[in-house]
Amino acid sequence: MTSSRSATIFALALLAPALIYILTIVAYPLVDTIILSFTNASLKAGYDFVGWANYQRIFGVGNFTEVIVRTFVWTFFSVTTKMIIGMAGAVLLNAAIPGQAVFRILTMPPWIVPMAIGIYMWSWMYNGQFGMISGLLQNFGLVDGPVAWLAYGHTAFWATIVTDVWIGVPMVTIYFLAAMQSIPKDLYEAAWTDGAGRFYRFRRITVPLMVPAIITMSLLSLIATFNSFDIIWILTQGGPSGSTTTMIIDTYKTAIGSRKYGEGAARAVVICIFVSLFCLAYFRAVRKLQQGEAK
Amino acid sequence: MSFHDAKATLPAGANPLAATASSVAELSKPKVKAKARPAKAMIDRYHWYEVAALYAGIAVFLFFVLSPFIEGFLVSLKPLAQLFSTPYSFIPKTWSFDAYVNMWTSVPALGMHIFNSFFISSVVTLIVVAIVVPAAYSFARFNFGGQALLLGMFLAVNMFSGAVLLIPLFRLMRSLGLLNTYFAMIVPGAAFLIPSSIWLLRTYMMRIPRELDEAAWVDGASRLYTLRRVILPLAMPGIVVVAIMTFIGAYAQQFIFALTFNSKTEFMPLPVGLFAFFGKQEVIWNELMAASFVGILPVMIVIIFLQRYLVAGLTAGAVKQ
DSSP, X not given: OOOSHHHHHHHHHHHHHHHHHHIIIIIHHHHHHHHHTTBOOOSSSOOOBOTTHHHHHHHHSSSHHHHHHHHHHHHHHHHHHHHHHHHHHHHHHHSOOTTHHHHHHHTOHHHHSOHXXXXXXXXXXXXXXXXXXXXXXXXXXXXXXXXXXXXXXXXXXXXXXHHHHHHHHXXXXXXXXXXXXXXXXXXXXXXXXXXXXXXHHIIIIIHHHHHHHHHHHHHHHHHHHHTOOHHHHHHTTTOSTTTTOOHHHHHHIIIIISOOHHHHHHHHHHHHHHHHHHHHHHHHHHHHHHHHHHO | OHHHHHHHTOOTTSOHHHHHHHXXXXXXXXXXXXXXXXXXXXXXXXXXHHHHHHHHHHHHHHHHHHHHHHHHHHHHTSOHXXXXXXXXXXXXXXXXXXXXXXHHHHSTTHHHHHHHXXXXXXXHHHHHHHHHHHHHHHHHHOOOTTHHHHHHHHXXXXXXXXXXXXXXXXXXXXXXXXXXXXXXXXXXXXXXXXXXXXXXXXXXXXXXXXHHHHHHHHTTOOHHHHIIIIIHHHHHHHHHHHHHHHHHHHHHXXXXXXXXXXXXXXXXXXXHHTTXXXXXXXXXXXXXXXXXXXXXXXXXXXXXXXXXXXXXHHHHOTTOO
């Protein structure tokens, strides 16, 4: 086909709806966030520019750095656990045993049901008096009395991580499983002929060849987890006493809860900066992996 | 990204997991296949204790994944008085289907919420597919200045979540007059699903031979005609995958926009509509669970039948979790 000017016009015309849509609904709000972060916008109509005042306030007073650190710790443990359980799940579902197909289907529900509904179920399971986790632990004599998981800072912190892992695991598992199955079979057969055991084959063939998939998924999962909102909001709303307040919850509370749009926007901008850094890391990793494959 | 490409081109009918594995094996050694078969069978042979360990591992794994659903289902069958009693018993002592009857009066708009969830996801899917098909074709077939940059921009935009942009989105919805309408949930919902869908479909379309376009061009077909009559039919399996992934994305994630941009009961999707159960003095958990199961059941059944597309979509389009 000709690569004439008319081709370019046609290509741009095809692209126009997507471009206009994204510019209006995502790019414009992104720019608007940055602008708002320098204003004192609130529920009232109109606002004034206040320079760096919002940034000075969030970094000056209060516990913003604490929130940032907490977000990173929360994200780190959640992503790491997802990767480990996802890998274990992929290995198990990859084994050639009867029932394999059914097990794979049974892995998917947490991913495809509305997230909020899965979280409602967890919020009942965490109930101290009557919930399943506390109840079963008591029945088996592992704890003495009821444990209200969401009522204490440190247990609530881990409880929200467990639920986040639960929602993320199916996708990671299926993704790893597919990557595992794209490894050429003859590698395994050659190693097997040479007398390599199953664990040795896993360590020397599966793991090295899975590295690109693990890196890709870790970074994607990092970005998604960092942005995780529904789970914490439904389970604890950032409580008790701020122990599960991550950056995104903090932003939501400031902006939507207290109607401080300007200050909320400043907090959102800080999130955007982190997400952009993760994004850059992701693109660089993908490019590196592609170059590695091309060699 | 050839790692992803490999899986985007699966024929619609094939099970992607099985197909990938077998096609890789076939490609690598077509001739010695017959000879390799006994070795392949032997390599997959397990000792009995290995099989036992595998099943035990799978049991633990699936227990983690499914326990909230099992518990939720059993809760929906317990009378409320039994729920709020100790000691805890996993299996209901008395079985009761009252929750499935009473929930319709506790939340009068329940049927509406179930419909809304489905409706919102469907409209989002239609919008996304209509926008994504031409855009993906444009990225897959044409070369113009700044194309790579534009594609990168789309992907980068995808990484920002709606939660971060909530304030300006709220202002935007307000000035567009969309607050408290279906569109307050549909319009932003679709936006965040477009970039990853473009990526997925572009990967798929790049596998359609260019010669087909060129042949149509030589025969005097216009560009639009080529897209409609040559490319669209061939890309249909890919479009189906995109549509299903979009539907699930829209269905699973409808919460924050519905929570923030809409306050009218009649427009609320299921996840937010169920909040009504929390508004009471005491949460009626058994009805909440019953309503959840009834609400998600129709979509779940359909999705289970379509699960092979999910795997194809997930592996090809893993630009966003």
